[in-house]
Amino acid sequence: MASISGVCSSYSSSALRHRRPLLPPKPIPSSRHAAAIPIFPSGRLPHLRPPCSIADLPRSPSTTSSASLPPEKKTLGIEKDPIKLWRRYVDWLYQHKELGLFLDVSRIAFTDEFLAEMEPRLQKAFHAMQELEKGAIANPDEGRMVGHYWLRDPKLAPNSFLRLQIENTLDAICKFADDIISAKIKPPSSPAGRFTQILSVGIGGSSLGPQFVAEALAPDNPPLKIRFIDNTDPAGIDHQIAQLGPELASTLVIVISKSGGTPETRNGLLEVQKAFREAGLDFSKQGVAITQQNSLLDNAARIEGWLARFPMFDWVGGRTSEMSAVGLLPASLQACSSLIILRCQGIDIKEMLVGASLMDEANRTTVVRNNPAALLALCWYWASDGVGSKDMVVLPYKDSLLLFSRYLQQLVMESLGKEFDLDGNRVNQGITVYGNKGSTDQHAYIQQLREGVHNFFVTFIEVLRDRPPGHDWELEPGVTCGDYLFGMLQGTRSALYANDRESITVTVQEVTPRSVGALVALYERAVGIYACLININAYHQPGVEAGKKAAGDVLALQKRVLSILNEASCKEPVEPLTLDEIAERCHAPEQIEMIYKIIAHVAANDRALIAEGNCGSPRSIKVFLGECNVDELYD
Numbered sequence: 001m002a003s004i005s006g007v008c009s010s011y012s013s014s015a016l017r018h019r020r021p022l023l024p025p026k027p028i029p030s031s032r033h034a035a036a037i038p039i040f041p042s043g044r045l046p047h048l049r050p051p052c053s054i055a056d057l058p059r060s061p062s063t064t065s066s067a068s069l070p071p072e073k074k075t076l077g078i079e080k081d082p083i084k085l086w087r088r089y090v091d092w093l094y095q096h097k098e099l100g101l102f103l104d105v106s107r108i109a110f111t112d113e114f115l116a117e118m119e120p121r122l123q124k125a126f127h128a129m130q131e132l133e134k135g136a137i138a139n140p141d142e143g144r145m146v147g148h149y150w151l152r153d154p155k156l157a158p159n160s161f162l163r164l165q166i167e168n169t170l171d172a173i174c175k176f177a178d179d180i181i182s183a184k185i186k187p188p189s190s191p192a193g194r195f196t197q198i199l200s201v202g203i204g205g206s207s208l209g210p211q212f213v214a215e216a217l218a219p220d221n222p223p224l225k226i227r228f229i230d231n232t233d234p235a236g237i238d239h240q241i242a243q244l245g246p247e248l249a250s251t252l253v254i255v256i257s258k259s260g261g262t263p264e265t266r267n268g269l270l271e272v273q274k275a276f277r278e279a280g281l282d283f284s285k286q287g288v289a290i291t292q293q294n295s296l297l298d299n300a301a302r303i304e305g306w307l308a309r310f311p312m313f314d315w316v317g318g319r320t321s322e323m324s325a326v327g328l329l330p331a332s333l334q335a336c337s338s339l340i341i342l343r344c345q346g347i348d349i350k351e352m353l354v355g356a357s358l359m360d361e362a363n364r365t366t367v368v369r370n371n372p373a374a375l376l377a378l379c380w381y382w383a384s385d386g387v388g389s390k391d392m393v394v395l396p397y398k399d400s401l402l403l404f405s406r407y408l409q410q411l412v413m414e415s416l417g418k419e420f421d422l423d424g425n426r427v428n429q430g431i432t433v434y435g436n437k438g439s440t441d442q443h444a445y446i447q448q449l450r451e452g453v454h455n456f457f458v459t460f461i462e463v464l465r466d467r468p469p470g471h472d473w474e475l476e477p478g479v480t481c482g483d484y485l486f487g488m489l490q491g492t493r494s495a496l497y498a499n500d501r502e503s504i505t506v507t508v509q510e511v512t513p514r515s516v517g518a519l520v521a522l523y524e525r526a527v528g529i530y531a532c533l534i535n536i537n538a539y540h541q542p543g544v545e546a547g548k549k550a551a552g553d554v555l556a557l558q559k560r561v562l563s564i565l566n567e568a569s570c571k572e573p574v575e576p577l578t579l580d581e582i583a584e585r586c587h588a589p590e591q592i593e594m595i596y597k598i599i600a601h602v603a604a605n606d607r608a609l610i611a612e613g614n615c616g617s618p619r620s621i622k623v624f625l626g627e628c629n630v631d632e633l634y635d
């Protein structure tokens, strides 16, 4: 049995959010004072970027710009006169009639000068987006097209092969969902005679969209309830499997991974398959894969004869895959009331696609004030000086939209958070996104937003319809519960603005498949346009690879450590080793800290490793294995 004295098992991971120090409030010269251009800490000049160089965009030489102002000047420029503000509100209010969606940018204090300056850059961004939609290699590093817009309008796909792939996949999803919901396809050994649970195994873009949509749109008591494994945390996985209990026999497991080789997803699958084996169930009769053709996952699913396989396309990125099989299959399975199961359908995925397609259409106009995604990108640029100097706090005032900010966190931060621009300059770009929901968050951190460090702008998401018709009542004369929610949103917006905190408000009538599709499409396009404005590739994620590689190195080192300990523990008498000795025998003296952490972790997990000494003073520790495995091969 493993044991280690002290507090070795209390290691905690570091904070999730990476914060960049704010730029010092140096004066930024206007174009009329171009001579005194300040050098920023990273050596970059945030307002002097060339246009987006996606595809074959013409490159214009850098020009001096006053596209944004330092914080103190912006504050001075914030309009407070209510009548002038009302005029600004009316002047700038964007409405999408068919979608019932409004965008209010009046509480972002951009100036006419800023608009004029951004206009040519936005036109270049529009051109780049047109090229992207036509099939340009918009992800140059990976040599890939970027085709998520085709998913909701397949006729836009650059050739008929791709169009058919999209259409056929959608047909296959609808048919499969119908067959599952109507119990035409059943689990082999469930007394229920139909699937009753869905377990989605995936991470990042292969999970965040489905989680967001399930939270937003799933019916109250769906006959097919969805749950998620989105980590390699064994306790978290156990928790999900334990909650399924005997219903594992009627669980449809959807394994989602574009690459088909993501370790967390593979581990989740292996854990679930083990649970199936232990329950005497045949996983292949209940497993579905969504992945690229011929990936490791695809091959395993094919060889093992899983229930179904659906394709992920090379030209759809994980974080923009909600309208592919990744998002549509889980959504289409989340059916309504079990009483009418034979006539019941899941979340209306076609409506989601319509919402996204209508929003895409609106975002194709080159008239900036009529283009909601461009307006968002413009506001982001203004509010964060085009360098991410302010964070984006996303506050939907609707419980069902709780996961929108989490979904946007990946979409925005993985797309925009880049070290280099398209010309190879080090820019360390990005915008930090966080938020949960209002008014809940008013009782958590709004205090700081109102009065504390001024390093953010807010996006309120407002939903006009409080609850389905016929259910409302007045809990005070003339006031409903929903009126309170409305009041909280409006009050917070006003209170923040009164203290010079800028905000955007997106309003939808209701949370429906259509409005959810529209919101996804709105932010996808805003990210694309903003990426063009700051001249970065929004469609790759080179930084993620570094962490994955480092994790692989840690596991390789762990195998070496265990192998060396095994060798020493097989000696007669057993030879306990100090950390220095282990590091030396691993030929990795520089890795001694990691070796210490590996030993502490293994020791905390009953893995036959004995560490004597006080973990508070690592040099005193001596380690050996409680069992010698002569045949054990750790490499």
Ligand SMILES: O=P(O)(O)OC[C@H]1O[C@H](O)[C@H](O)[C@@H](O)[C@@H]1O
Pocket: 203, 204, 205, 206, 256, 257, 258, 259, 260, 261, 262, 265, 318, 319, 414, 541, 544
């Ligand atoms: O879908 P997968 O290939 O399993 O990838 C899952 C996730 O992996 C990486 O972390 C990427 O940075 C994400 O963009 C991606 O969504």
